[in-house]
Amino acid sequence: MLGFKNVVGVDIGSSLIKLAQLSQSSGKIRLEKVGVVDNPVSNFRTTGRTMSTHAVSHAIRHSLKKSRIKVRDAVSSLSGSFIIIQYFKFPPLSGKELENAVKLEAERVMGGELNGMETDFQILPQNQKEAKGQQVLFVAVPKEMVQQRMEILQQAGLNPIGIDIDCLALANCFLRLKNLASEEDVMVLNLGARLINLGILGKESLYFVRDISLDLKAPLNLKEKIMLDRTVEEIHRSVHYYEGRARGNKVARVFLTGGGTVASEISDLFSNALGLPVEKWNPLEDLEFDPGKLGYEFKKDKGYLLAIAIGLGLREK
Numbered sequence: 001m002l003g004f005k006n007v008v009g010v011d012i013g014s015s016l017i018k019l020a021q022l023s024q025s026s027g028k029i030r031l032e033k034v035g036v037v038d039n040p041v042s043n044f045r046t047t048g049r050t051m052s053t054h055a056v057s058h059a060i061r062h063s064l065k066k067s068r069i070k071v072r073d074a075v076s077s078l079s080g081s082f083i084i085i086q087y088f089k090f091p092p093l094s095g096k097e098l099e100n101a102v103k104l105e106a107e108r109v110m111g112g113e114l115n116g117m118e119t120d121f122q123i124l125p126q127n128q129k130e131a132k133g134q135q136v137l138f139v140a141v142p143k144e145m146v147q148q149r150m151e152i153l154q155q156a157g158l159n160p161i162g163i164d165i166d167c168l169a170l171a172n173c174f175l176r177l178k179n180l181a182s183e184e185d186v187m188v189l190n191l192g193a194r195l196i197n198l199g200i201l202g203k204e205s206l207y208f209v210r211d212i213s214l215d216l217k218a219p220l221n222l223k224e225k226i227m228l229d230r231t232v233e234e235i236h237r238s239v240h241y242y243e244g245r246a247r248g249n250k251v252a253r254v255f256l257t258g259g260g261t262v263a264s265e266i267s268d269l270f271s272n273a274l275g276l277p278v279e280k281w282n283p284l285e286d287l288e289f290d291p292g293k294l295g296y297e298f299k300k301d302k303g304y305l306l307a308i309a310i311g312l313g314l315r316e317k
Contacts, residue, residue: 007161008069009312010060010076010153011169014044014194015219016259017059020309021069022287029177029314031289034298035067036305043194053148057155064156067295074158075312076149079166079195081213084110084117084140087124087245091133098123098134106138118146118163125205135245137209139165162315166190166308167209171199173311174255175206177286187239187251188281189270190307191260193219196231197308200242200251208242220260222269232273255281257307283307 011018019035040055063069088105090098102121106114117140124135146163153160170190180186180203190197196212212234214220214227222228239251254276256266261280271278284303287310291300 006071007073007075007313007315008064008071008158009169009309009314010074010158011166011306011309011312012044012056012060012076012149012152013039013192013308015039016193016305017056017063018305018309019060019063019067019069020306020313021071022310022313028288031284031287031294031306031310033067033069034294034306034309035063035069036298036302037063037066053152053155057152060152060156060158064158072157072159073161074153075162075164075315076153076160077164077166077169077308077312078141078145078149079197079211081211081215082142082145083165083211085165085167085210086138086140087208088121088136088138089133090136093134098136102136102138106140110140114140116143117141118143124207125202137206139168141165164312164315165209165211166195167197167199167211168206169308169311169315170197170257171201171206171209171311172314173283173307174199174281175201175204176311176314177283178255178281180204184252185246185249186253186255187235187276188255188257189235191220191222191256191258191266193259196220196234196258198235198238200238207246208238210238212238222260222266223263228269228273232270235274251276253277253279255279257281257283257304259305261304262301280304281307283310 009020017037017039021033023030023032040059090101119140121136121138150160174188182203185202188199198210200208267278282303
């Protein structure tokens with residue numbers, strides 16, 4: 001039995017807070033309730049780790065009430081320049097051997113900084129026929145950031161059962177909802193107000209994730225050529241790294257989601273800059289939902305905002 005029937009995904013973005021509660025019946029995933037509210041803390045993602053949590057908690061509590069979300073188990077996520085994502089390669093190992101190998105490699109890379117971090121790792125699928133060994137995705141998040149996020153949720157009256165990172169929640173949403181052709185690698189970009197979450201995925205497989213942080217003093221505006229060029233440069237770096245490691249696998253097309261996707265010309269701008277087919281992806285196109293039950297203020301085009309919240313809500317306990 002999947003665990004997301006009574007879980008709310010809480011995506012606290014730089015400018016908006018998004019909530020999503022889902023259910024599943026007869027193999028079909030359904031969006032039951034949704035909440036979208038302004039984040040009262042300006043530039044939340046880059047404000048730092050010392051901000052007051054009360055205003056954000058109050059906004060979440062208000063949104064829970066307004067959207068009639070009564071479940072209290074919650075999953076949220078973190079992102080930004082404080083998050084460390086590394087890729088390790090090991091010979092075939094299992095169990096405790098692999099845990100020890102990851103720990104030793106993390107200590108080599110991060111040194112004493114590791115002591116202040118919450119860490120986790122995941123074995124990545126191989127996407128080359130003759131690959132040997134294991135590719136491991138390693139993630140480290142400052143303990144104080146995890147504690148702060150848990151406090152925000154608790155002050156909002158929620159019970160935090162998991163803290164993820166945005167780019168993995170994005171990948172989870174896409175892989176659970178989108179039916180890709182076999183042997184096709186795609187890139188998914190979540191265009192936020194200050195950050196871009198990037199994932200390179202295959203059919204039912206995650207290969208590469210990262211956050212693109214441009215240290216912006218104003219919201220991301222991809223219509224500005226200098227901003228688009230900086231973004232595309234970072235995307236190219238990610239694609240080259242992935243394709244070099246994948247030994248022949250190529251990114252075939254790009255999907256765009258997030259609030260920055262709404263502008264009509266965004267797909268063409270990215271397609272011309274990247275030299276790849278680009279299409280917008282609204283997660284609501286791959287979900288069942290009753291518009292009348294989501295509130296009169298919620299329109300379908302706001303589905304672009306929900307990929308991370310939905311990905312969190314789809315997590316299994």
